[in-house]
Amino acid sequence: MSAAGTLAAREGYDGLSIRGIATAAGCSTGTVTYYFASKGDVVAALAEEIFDVADIWPQRAKASPEIDQVIAHMLRTAMTLEGRAWSIWFHLLVHAARNPKLSGLIRRRFEHFRTALAEAMRLGQVNGRIRVDVEPDLLADQITAMADGWMMMAPIESKRFASARRDALVATVLTMIKR
Numbered sequence: 514m515s516a517a518g519t520l521a522a523r524e525g526y527d528g529l530s531i532r533g534i535a536t537a538a539g540c541s542t543g544t545v546t547y548y549f550a551s552k553g554d555v556v557a558a559l560a561e562e563i564f565d566v567a568d569i570w571p572q573r574a575k576a577s578p579e580i581d582q583v584i585a586h587m588l589r590t591a592m593t594l595e596g597r598a599w600s601i602w603f604h605l606l607v608h609a610a611r612n613p614k615l616s617g618l619i620r621r622r623f624e625h626f627r628t629a630l631a632e633a634m635r636l637g638q639v640n641g642r643i644r645v646d647v648e649p650d651l652l653a654d655q656i657t658a659m660a661d662g663w664m665m666m667a668p669i670e671s672k673r674f675a676s677a678r679r680d681a682l683v684a685t686v687l688t689m690i691k692r
Contacts, residue, residue: 514562517555522600526556526608557618560605563598564622571629580637581691584656585683591660592667592679599668627653634690644692652690659686 516538521529529552535542549555570590574583609616631653637643643652663682667674674682 514558517549518559518562518601521556521559521604522598525604529555531555553612553614556605556608556615559601560615560618560622563602563605564626567626568629571626571633574630574633575636578640578642580633580640580642581687583633584690585687588656588660588663588683588686589679591664592674592682599664603665623657627657630656637690638692641692643690656686656690 517529517534520533520537524533531542531545531549531552534555535545538545545555549558570583570587574580574587577583605615606619609619627650631650634643634649634652634656638645638649643649659682663674667679
């Protein structure tokens with residue numbers, strides 16, 4: 514997976530191949546195909562891995578009485594995502610527009626993430642930390658939209674997303690969601 518991720522980040526989806534992964538991993542193509550029958554399987558595994566990491570955030574938010582601080586940390590992380598993870602994610606998204614199987618996987622996992630985040634927002638409302646005049650699923654959609662936009666632009670506009678501005682953006686979101 515490490516070699517596949519490195520190659521996907523550097524070469525994009527179109528440059529990803531079983532042979533290239535094997536070369537990057539220092540093994541045979543047979544070894545790679547033992548674990549992954551096709552390039553599509555490798556790509557799906559990369560997407561699943563990214564979502565597995567992302568799914569930590571709603572779980573932490575649901576478990577924490579200070580949900581707003583967990584959300585703040587999630588947003589800061591989104592704005593500082595760079596390099597390999599950032600590149601892999603955007604290569605996969607571009608390809609998903611042409612690949613119904615990958616698109617379905619991303620849609621399913623993103624829906625799971627948003628649902629878990631909405632549940633965290635609902636629990637935050639019950640606990641008196643999150644505003645109650647907005648439905649929790651709308652709050653989750655707004656938070657994910659902001660995080661996705663910031664994640665997309667922060668590596669490109671690094672001066673605009675300098676530390677002080679990131680803190681101000683996060684503080685603004687917390688003001689919008691806090692009770």
